[in-house]
Amino acid sequence: MANRFILNETSYFGAGARAELKGEIAARGFKKAFIVADKDLIKFGIVDMVTAVLGDIKYEIFSDFKANPTVKNVKAGLAAFKASKADFIIAIGGGSSIDTSKGVAIVANNPEFEDIISLEGVANTKKKCVPIIALPTTAGTAAEVTINYVITDEDTGRKMVCVDPNDIPVLSIIDAELMATMPKGLTAATGMDALTHAIEGYITKGAWELSDMFEIKAIELIAKNLRAATANGKDMVARENMALAQYVAGMAFSNVGLGCVHSMAHPLGARFDIPHGVANALLLPIVMEFNMPAAKAKYCDIAKAMGVDITGMTLEEGAKAAVDAVKKLSLDLNIPQTLRDINIPKEALEQLSKDAFADVCTGGNPREITQADILELYKIAY
Numbered sequence: 272m273a274n275r276f277i278l279n280e281t282s283y284f285g286a287g288a289r290a291e292l293k294g295e296i297a298a299r300g301f302k303k304a305f306i307v308a309d310k311d312l313i314k315f316g317i318v319d320m321v322t323a324v325l326g327d328i329k330y331e332i333f334s335d336f337k338a339n340p341t342v343k344n345v346k347a348g349l350a351a352f353k354a355s356k357a358d359f360i361i362a363i364g365g366g367s368s369i370d371t372s373k374g375v376a377i378v379a380n381n382p383e384f385e386d387i388i389s390l391e392g393v394a395n396t397k398k399k400c401v402p403i404i405a406l407p408t409t410a411g412t413a414a415e416v417t418i419n420y421v422i423t424d425e426d427t428g429r430k431m432v433c434v435d436p437n438d439i440p441v442l443s444i445i446d447a448e449l450m451a452t453m454p455k456g457l458t459a460a461t462g463m464d465a466l467t468h469a470i471e472g473y474i475t476k477g478a479w480e481l482s483d484m485f486e487i488k489a490i491e492l493i494a495k496n497l498r499a500a501t502a503n504g505k506d507m508v509a510r511e512n513m514a515l516a517q518y519v520a521g522m523a524f525s526n527v528g529l530g531c532v533h534s535m536a537h538p539l540g541a542r543f544d545i546p547h548g549v550a551n552a553l554l555l556p557i558v559m560e561f562n563m564p565a566a567k568a569k570y571c572d573i574a575k576a577m578g579v580d581i582t583g584m585t586l587e588e589g590a591k592a593a594v595d596a597v598k599k600l601s602l603d604l605n606i607p608q609t610l611r612d613i614n615i616p617k618e619a620l621e622q623l624s625k626d627a628f629a630d631v632c633t634g635g636n637p638r639e640i641t642q643a644d645i646l647e648l649y650k651i652a653y
Contacts, residue, residue, distance in 0.1 A: 279416050283444045284515060287446060306332045306363060307336075313332065333352070339367065345378070366412035388431065392431075393434045403441060409548075469519075490576040536550035556598045577596040625642060628645055
């Protein structure tokens with residue numbers, strides 16, 4: 272069996288890297304941009320930081336989408352894109368902006384998927400999407416380097432995980448200055464999202480040597496920098512390291528898959544609009560405990576990457592040290608610790624477990640899991 276690894280064409284890293292944008296646009300012969308960014312990024316001047324380097328390049332802005340973008344949002348974005356006569360997309364923001372952009376860009380060049388819901392899973396698109404330039408403003412989703420995006424089907428209350436090599440941005444600019452105004456809560460949650468990507472990507476069934484190399488480095492960077500980035504948003508060294516960590520984690524998990532933390536987090540976002548990073552952060556240590564029997568040796572690697580000295584520990588003790596390190600990081604960052612803390616009703620757990628078991632990420636979980644197991648995990652989280 273061959274292992275496939277897909278990455279985007281070009282990425283720039285570093286504070287102020289957005290200055291490369293105009294030259295890259297000119298070199299690629301693009302004429303007019305369709306900018307996808309949420310209203311808060313417009314309100315707080317982040318979009319202005321990007322448009323200021325565009326010079327005479329024309330653009331229109333689309334911001335009519337939710338934090339968990341929906342089928343309707345993508346359809347609205349597609350209509351706006353067509354009306355704009357733009358020839359490329361600039362996605363500014365976190366996963367919501369970039370995922371919306373991917374949905375719009377794919378369907379623009381593959382109109383047979385205009386219902387959007389047929390994009391779920393591995394869609395058999397024939398053409399590459401409209402070119403996307405992605406500028407992330409959060410250090411978490413890594414959507415700028417992945418072949419995945421997530422859209423909520425509001426009719427069924429489900430998040431659709433879409434996997435398509437044709438959706439990957441042609442250019443990504445990871446500029447930590449665009450992340451400097453992230454509030455503490457968002458910094459913590461998105462950072463824990465990145466940690467979830469790295470840990471699940473490291474232990475997933477599809478993991479192999481190349482992906483392992485990236486995920487372990489990402490875990491190490493997050494453990495060393497997330498507390499500092501959260502405590503002091505102006506700590507640009509910590510910000511840049513977190514920006515790099517989430518990108519590195521994305522390079523790998525995009526190619527090898529995830530697990531049950533994500534499959535359980537997705538319905539929390541779809542049905543209750545819980546931010547994805549918060550859902551992942553809350554569930555991560557709970558699912559790690561469940562998966563421990565299937566990944567003890569790799570858990571010891573995780574513990575070491577998180578700075579834990581496991582010298583003299585048994586395999587079981589080293590594995591438990593990894594879970595404990597994740598729990599401590601979560602507590603230090605004031606992450607909500609129970610589903611009650613985020614106002615999830617107990618009567619919803621049964622439906623959530625059905626949705627999670629059907630989620631595409633469940634298949635990558637390192638330990639075989641049933642819907643009854645997932646329900647029990649939700650109850651523990653409750």
